[in-house]
Amino acid sequence: MKIHEQRHGAVMILRPEGPLVDQDVVPFRQQLNNVRRASLGRVVVDMSTIPFIDSKGLETLVEVTREMADSGQALRLCNVNETIREVLELTELSPMFEHYADANSAVRSFL
């Protein structure tokens, strides 16, 4: 899985390319944790190029957001497609995340 990293001001945007499933979850989580540490939690995950997500991917997002929640932060997601939105709503996990329509709105939320 290729994970694009882009800096917007002081905010890092991670854009994984491909489904967030199975073994791809490990490098994603590792990179997300590194970026989170380096930017003191100013991270946005751009989901525009994630077509679908399996239970492992979902678990990873939940784990990360849970860790962040302990420090008053939340995992900010943007460009979540209909399939993933449905999964998050079915599992009632959607409120755990902060959702934004696009990367710019997500970046502005740090102001």
Add this chain to the structure above:
Amino acid sequence: MLLRGESTVASIGIALAVILLCAVGASAWWAIRTLREDAQHAEADRIRAVVAMLADSAESMMNAGELSAVRRLVADAAREHGLGQCTIMLPDGGVVAASDFSKHPAGKLVMSLPDRWSAGLNPPADQTAVTQTTLTIDRPLTINGHGLAALHVQAPIEVSVSRFWGAQAGLGVIGAGSMLALLLVYRHSRARLRAVGAIREALLAIGAGEGASSALAISADLGAEASAWNQILDQSDKLRHDKVAERARESLGDRRRGKSDLDEACDVMTQGIVLVDEKMRCKYANGAAAVFLHADRDQLHGADVRQFVKTENVKTLLDDWASGRVRQRTTIEAERGDAHFGEGVLRVSIRPVRREDTGSAMLVLEDITQQRVAEEARHAFVAHATHELRTPLTNIRLYVETALDDGENDAVLRAKCLNVINSESRRLERIVNDLLSTAEIESGSFSIQRDDVHLDALFAELQADYEAQAAEKHLEVTFNLPPKLPVIQADRDMITLALHNLISNALKYTPEGGKVQINVDPGEHSLTVDVIDTGIGISDQDQERLFEKFYRAQDKRITDITGSGLGLALAREVVRLHGGDITVQSAIDHGSTFSMTIPGAADAA
């Protein structure tokens, strides 16, 4: 959802058709072969019987000396019974009778039997030879008082294929009927087979590691089996998701256990809070504080907070508080540049907890990096904007002064001054519009008003505007416009603004002698405008951030070129509001191509 199963069904159908065709072909070949062999055996038996009778009759006639009757008998037998070549010969080579005399030299014909001939000369054999096509029979004839003569028959026994047309036609009908029946059965069971094939492929995909149900689902059109399969997938997904959700809730529950409402409330805060005593020992720290100090909360509890502080000014502040030199509320900002422990700007406040001078204090840590970046960007923007506004204003003032002082009696100079004032005031107007639009975008109140936009007129104006500017800079500007441009539904002012920004950038960043080309393609479903220049080009890093507001490329060659860093951001925002986009392709020193696409049905003018 993938359309699975087709390949399996097709392969099953092809395999069945090939098997059936092979079976029918093999049966036909075997049946024809057997029939042919039987017919050949029957023909051979018939010829044998005819030859036996012919031998007896010829022997009797020759014994009676009726050679002419023998000749007639041989000729008649050969013709009527299809004996082919039929000959009666004497051992010395003399021919007594033959079905075809033309094959024997006239000198060999025997008109009457010699009195005696040598019995030892070429004694006639009694033998039968069969090949695939002929039956050869040699029979000795005993002529009393003379010796042995020989009857030689070479008869064709090949059976014509045409005799089996009936059988072949019958087999063909059976084969075609079977194929038709197979086709009907195949058509009937195709949907079922496709469903089974699709499920099989999905199972193989699962075996190969595919886990996403969206990739495993099959089309519901394939019937009840497909629906059942999809239902199983849905249930499995739901179970998995429920499990994840349950684990998440359990985990959250675990974390909450033992925490008071106040603890939880403090952990929700994005600001870090640390309560310290007079010796800077931590009495409480919330989650955000642990992140900012890069420590576990357990580590922090009871420990001197100063050992977790990485920046000098914060350390100094805490030392001053601990020593009693500072006791009033103080706020400082600390920059961190550590890639491992985190980069950014923290605002650190320390404030006394009680009015009595006990030394207890609360530290509040706040990450203000993004605010700082935004503030810097705004400062840079104001500086750029001021510069951008000042240049045309200065030009206007200078040319107004020139027109007033020297232009009273010089009409040419006055006209020149007015032209410059006109173009500079338009430039000023564009800058102000950019600033206003940016402010609207920032506040979220920016919107577009669609109306008929006559592209013919719009591009004619742009062409008039930029050809003069290009001539001043010795640039070659080409507008490649189709003969007829459509009328589109768009916000005229905004589209003009976007095009102005793209074209003026191309002119601005292309050195003297260069070329700028504007290609307009009014496609069936969208309008595409390519602005191609031979300018200085943009690096890959800058291309990524080019459309950010206030961003200007980090290229030393453009430091003298004025620009607010707003033009492209605005242009893209405007085009995106129309449902289109702007993309860029560029290479340093090789120029850039900006492509603007606006979707929507275009009505021909």
